Amino acid sequence: MSKFKELPLYTSSVIIWKVVPPILILLGTIGNILSILVLTRRSIRESTTSLFLTVLACSDLLVLYSGLLRQWVLYLFETDVRHVSEVGCKLNIWLVYSSLDFSAWILIAVTLERVISAWLPHRARTVCTKTSAKIFLVGIGIFILTLNSHLLYGVVFKVETNADGKVFFKKCTEINTDYYLFFNKVWPWIDLCAFCVVPFTVIVIGNALILIRVLQSQKKTQSTDAPALSPRKRGQKGRYGKQSSMTAMLFTLNIVFLLSTTPVSVYNIGYAYWMSEAADDKVAELDLWWAVVNMLMYTNNTFNFLLYCLSGTKFRVEFFRMLAKLKPPVANNVHETPLRNYTASPRESRADRQSNDDQSRSNITESIKPKRHETDGQQLMSINTEVSNLPHYSTLSLRQENENCAPRNCQKDDTKSIDTQDFSEV
Incomplete structure (x- = not known):
C-alpha cells in the first residue's frame, strides 16, 4: 500500500502542500489584517456589514493558522500537531471544523442583512443594528461550536507501547468503531449541509432577491430621470449607487465562496467510497485531488481583502485614505524670509529696534x-x-x-x- 508514495501523482501532491501553503498564509495574514484595519476605521465601522466582515477576517485568520499551517508543517517537517498531545488532537480538529463553518455562516448573516436593507429599508434601521448583529454572531458561534462538539468526545489521542515500555504508536484517531463509522459515513453529510448546502441555499436565494430589488430600483430611477434632477432624486440615486456597490461586493464574496468550498465538500462525501479497495494509482490520485481542493478552499480565506478592493468602492476609498495618512508629510522648501539687516551688529540692531518702537509710540500718541x-x-x-x-x-x-x-x-x-x-x- 505504501507504494503509492513513489508515484508521480503523490509527489505532485506533496509539492503542492510544501509550496502553496506558506504563500497563502502570508498573503492571507496581510490581507485579513488590512481588512480589519480598514473596516474598523471611524467612517465605516458603525455599519453592521463592517462588523460582520471584521469578524469574518478574524475567523479566516483562525482557519489559516489552525488548518493550513498544520498541513504545511505536517508535509514539510513530518510533524502533526494532532499526534503530539491530547489537547492538540482534540482542540485542533474542533477549531478547524468550527472556524470553517463560522466563516460560511457569517456570509449568511451578511446576505440576510443586505436582503432586509434592500426590501425593508425602513425596518432595517431598527432591525439591522449593531446590537442585533452582535447577538446574531454570538448565536452563530454557540450553534457552530455545539454542532462540532462531538469531536471533543469522539477523537482521542492513543498511545501504545511495546513490552519494553517504549512508545511505538501515537495517533489522533476515533475512539471506537462506531464513531469511526459515524465520522466517515454520516458526519460528512452533516458537515456538507452546515458548511455548504445551507449557506449555498441562503446565499443564492438572498442574492437573487437583492438583484431583483436593485434592478427594480435602477429601472424606477431611469424612468423618473430628468435632465435636471431634484435634490431628493439625486439623493435617491446616490443611495442606490451605494447599495449597488455593496451588492456587487457581496455577490463577489458569495460566488468565490461557493466555487471554492463546494469541491472539498463533495470530496469528503465521496472519499470513504472511493478509498474502498482502491489501487495504488487511485490512492495517489485521491491525494493529489485532496491537495487541490484544500488549496482551493483556503483561497476563500486568503483573498477576501483583494475582493473587497476590487468590488467595494467605499472600502477601496477608505483603504487609500488610510495609506495617505501613513505617508510622512512633505516638507515645503519655499519659505518667505523677512528682510533683515544681516550686516548690522547685534547691539546696533537692538538700538535700531528700540528707536523704531519709540517712534511708533510717538506717532500713535500724536495720531x-x-x-x-x-x-x-x-x-x-x-x-x-x-x-x-x-x-x-x-x-x-x-x-x-x-x-x-x-x-x-x-x-x-x-x-x-x-x-x-x-x-x-x-
Missing part, C-alpha cells in the same frame, strides 16, 4: 490726540476711528464705551481717560 476745534463727541469718534485702524487694538472695548456714553452726554474727563490710555502693548 489719537483730539483736535481743538472738535467737540467732545467728535473727539471721541475721531479717537475710535484712529485706534480701530491699529493692528493689535481691540475695538470691542471702544464700542462698549460708545454705547454707555453717547456723544452728546460724554464728559470731558472721560475723553481724557481715553487720551491718556497706555498703548505700549500695540
Whole structure:
C-alpha cells in the first residue's frame, strides 16, 4: 500500500502542500489584517456589514493558522500537531471544523442583512443594528461550536507501547468503531449541509432577491430621470449607487465562496467510497485531488481583502485614505524670509529696534490726540476711528464705551481717560 508514495501523482501532491501553503498564509495574514484595519476605521465601522466582515477576517485568520499551517508543517517537517498531545488532537480538529463553518455562516448573516436593507429599508434601521448583529454572531458561534462538539468526545489521542515500555504508536484517531463509522459515513453529510448546502441555499436565494430589488430600483430611477434632477432624486440615486456597490461586493464574496468550498465538500462525501479497495494509482490520485481542493478552499480565506478592493468602492476609498495618512508629510522648501539687516551688529540692531518702537509710540500718541476745534463727541469718534485702524487694538472695548456714553452726554474727563490710555502693548 505504501507504494503509492513513489508515484508521480503523490509527489505532485506533496509539492503542492510544501509550496502553496506558506504563500497563502502570508498573503492571507496581510490581507485579513488590512481588512480589519480598514473596516474598523471611524467612517465605516458603525455599519453592521463592517462588523460582520471584521469578524469574518478574524475567523479566516483562525482557519489559516489552525488548518493550513498544520498541513504545511505536517508535509514539510513530518510533524502533526494532532499526534503530539491530547489537547492538540482534540482542540485542533474542533477549531478547524468550527472556524470553517463560522466563516460560511457569517456570509449568511451578511446576505440576510443586505436582503432586509434592500426590501425593508425602513425596518432595517431598527432591525439591522449593531446590537442585533452582535447577538446574531454570538448565536452563530454557540450553534457552530455545539454542532462540532462531538469531536471533543469522539477523537482521542492513543498511545501504545511495546513490552519494553517504549512508545511505538501515537495517533489522533476515533475512539471506537462506531464513531469511526459515524465520522466517515454520516458526519460528512452533516458537515456538507452546515458548511455548504445551507449557506449555498441562503446565499443564492438572498442574492437573487437583492438583484431583483436593485434592478427594480435602477429601472424606477431611469424612468423618473430628468435632465435636471431634484435634490431628493439625486439623493435617491446616490443611495442606490451605494447599495449597488455593496451588492456587487457581496455577490463577489458569495460566488468565490461557493466555487471554492463546494469541491472539498463533495470530496469528503465521496472519499470513504472511493478509498474502498482502491489501487495504488487511485490512492495517489485521491491525494493529489485532496491537495487541490484544500488549496482551493483556503483561497476563500486568503483573498477576501483583494475582493473587497476590487468590488467595494467605499472600502477601496477608505483603504487609500488610510495609506495617505501613513505617508510622512512633505516638507515645503519655499519659505518667505523677512528682510533683515544681516550686516548690522547685534547691539546696533537692538538700538535700531528700540528707536523704531519709540517712534511708533510717538506717532500713535500724536495720531489719537483730539483736535481743538472738535467737540467732545467728535473727539471721541475721531479717537475710535484712529485706534480701530491699529493692528493689535481691540475695538470691542471702544464700542462698549460708545454705547454707555453717547456723544452728546460724554464728559470731558472721560475723553481724557481715553487720551491718556497706555498703548505700549500695540
